[in-house]
Amino acid sequence: MTDPEQLWIVGYGPGLGAALAARFAREHWSVLALSRHAPAMPVPTGEHKVLDVRSANATMRLEQLLETHGVPRALVYDVGVFSRAPFTTLSEDDLRACWEGMVLGAFRVAQAVLPMMTRTGGTLIFSGATASVRGGSEFAAFASAKFALRGLAQALARAYQPQRVHVAHVILDGVIGGSARSAAYTARLDPGGIADNYWQLTQQPPGAWTHELDLRGADEPF
Numbered sequence: 696m697t698d699p700e701q702l703w704i705v706g707y708g709p710g711l712g713a714a715l716a717a718r719f720a721r722e723h724w725s726v727l728a729l730s731r732h733a734p735a736m737p738v739p740t741g742e743h744k745v746l747d748v749r750s751a752n753a754t755m756r757l758e759q760l761l762e763t764h765g766v767p768r769a770l771v772y773d774v775g776v777f778s779r780a781p782f783t784t785l786s787e788d789d790l791r792a793c794w795e796g797m798v799l800g801a802f803r804v805a806q807a808v809l810p811m812m813t814r815t816g817g818t819l820i821f822s823g824a825t826a827s828v829r830g831g832s833e834f835a836a837f838a839s840a841k842f843a844l845r846g847l848a849q850a851l852a853r854a855y856q857p858q859r860v861h862v863a864h865v866i867l868d869g870v871i872g873g874s875a876r877s878a879a880y881t882a883r884l885d886p887g888g889i890a891d892n893y894w895q896l897t898q899q900p901p902g903a904w905t906h907e908l909d910l911r912g913a914d915e916p917f
Contacts, residue, residue: 700724703767705748705804706774707734710873711822714886715771716740718894727764748774748800749792757807766811769818769897772801778836785836793840801844805851813858818897821848823866852906861904863896865889868911884912 702719704712707728716726717740726741728734733743746756776796778789801821809819825831827845830838848864855862872883889910896905911917 698725698765700768701727701765703727703729703764703770703808705729705746705770705772705800706822707738707743708773709734710871711773711867711886711889713739713873714890715773715893718887718890719769722894724768727760727767729760748803749795753800753803754807757804761807761811766815767808767817768815769820770804770808771820771822771893772804773822774800775822775824776837776840779833780836781833782835790836790839793836794843797840798843798847801847805847809851809855809860812860813855816859818861818863819851819855820863820865820893820896821845823848823864825866825868827864827866849906856904859901861896861899861901863905864907865893865896866907866909868909868917869915884910884915 702715702724704715704726706712707730712728716728716738719726720740726738728738728741728743729746730743731745731747733745737743744760746760747753774796776793778793780789805819812819821844823845824841826834826838827841830842845864848862852862867884867889869884871886871889873886892908892910896908899905
């Protein structure tokens with residue numbers, strides 16, 4: 696009996712993280728949920744480990760996880776550090792938090808995982824946002840980091856696609872249902888629907904890989 700395929704979710708939380716865990720578990724994958732703090736509720740379909748991608752020991756921690764759990768068949772980078780403020784009130788700490796969480800963290804994870812994925816094949820998915828392609832007036836920190844994450848994803852796709860690694864960037868246009876900010880919005884993205892799309896990305900044949908996908912609810916203006 697072969698070991699189940701493995702999904703890592705970096706930046707696990709309610710909403711999309713929980714939906715991804717449930718969706719891949721339905722396909723009998725094992726799920727490793729990673730975040731800075733243990734979730735309020737246990738991961739119902741997998742295992743949780745603490746990983747702070749902004750910490751100085753993040754690379755060492757990733758190496759330990761790879762040694763213990765092996766190379767994931769798919770990894771979703773879903774770390775989000777939200778910041779909204781008029782530019783004149785934005786602090787360097789706000790900017791640094793966004794960049795460290797969404798760019799430096801993604802860089803560290805990709806450097807640890809991609810060389811090993813070239814031996815086995817796999818899929819690396821980065822969660823983007825509306826701010827990945829449009830910088831709103833109060834989103835200087837958030838949008839600049841999301842723009843950079845999109846650029847990183849493009850560079851990695853061009854470097855690693857010939858080595859059997861599918862790198863995808865998904866623009867999530869709207870607030871995700873079940874997330875920490877969803878209560879303040881009526882138009883919400885369906886996390887289960889997003890998870891279905893992420894699953895499909897992992898199943899695409901190498902002859903027809905999607906690099907960028909944008910998702911939004913039917914009632915979301917764009």
